Amino acid sequence: FPRAEVWVSSQYGLSVSVDLGIVERWKPREREDEFFQQLATPAVKAFLTGVVYGPWSAYPIDEYRKRVPSSYPLRNYPDMCHTIGCEFPIDGCDYVYAVVCREPVNPRPLTFLRIVEDQAQWA
Numbered sequence: 419f420p421r422a423e424v425w426v427s428s429q430y431g432l433s434v435s436v437d438l439g440i441v442e443r444w445k446p447r448e449r450e451d452e453f454f455q456q457l458a459t460p461a462v463k464a465f466l467t468g469v470v471y472g473p474w475s476a477y478p479i480d481e482y483r484k485r486v487p488s489s490y491p492l493r494n495y496p497d498m499c500h501t502i503g504c505e506f507p508i509d510g511c512d513y514v515y516a517v518v519c520r521e522p523v524n525p526r527p528l529t530f531l532r533i534v535e536d537q538a539q540w541a
Contacts, residue, residue, distance in 0.1 A: 425493060427470035428453040446476035454485045466490065471541060473497035473505035483540040494541035498530050506533060 430450040468491040497505035502516035
């Protein structure tokens with residue numbers, strides 16, 4: 419695929435990663451800072467198209483944009499699909515419903531519009 423693009427997201431903001439088998443204390447900002455340093459290396463610049471900001475970053479989007487080298491475009495990927503335990507939970511959502519049905523149909527057009535407008539300046 420000669421025209422394929424590669425976009426990466428750090429996802430280091432998780433407080434612990436059992437999937438990786440990490441037993442020492444997790445330091446998300448330190449790990450994410452290492453990620454930012456790698457983005458500036460010639461080996462990564464040779465193939466990487468852009469960077470994605472996702473809900474599990476250790477930094478807010480404005481700080482994240484400052485840390486990503488300016489040569490990369492930033493794509494925003496807000497978590498707007500879950501109801502609770504997510505980046506943008508539903509205010510006043512029934513707790514039992516949210517826990518049992520974590521991914522129900524969740525249309526919130528005015529909320530989504532506000533989120534995208536608030537974050538658009540960085541991505």
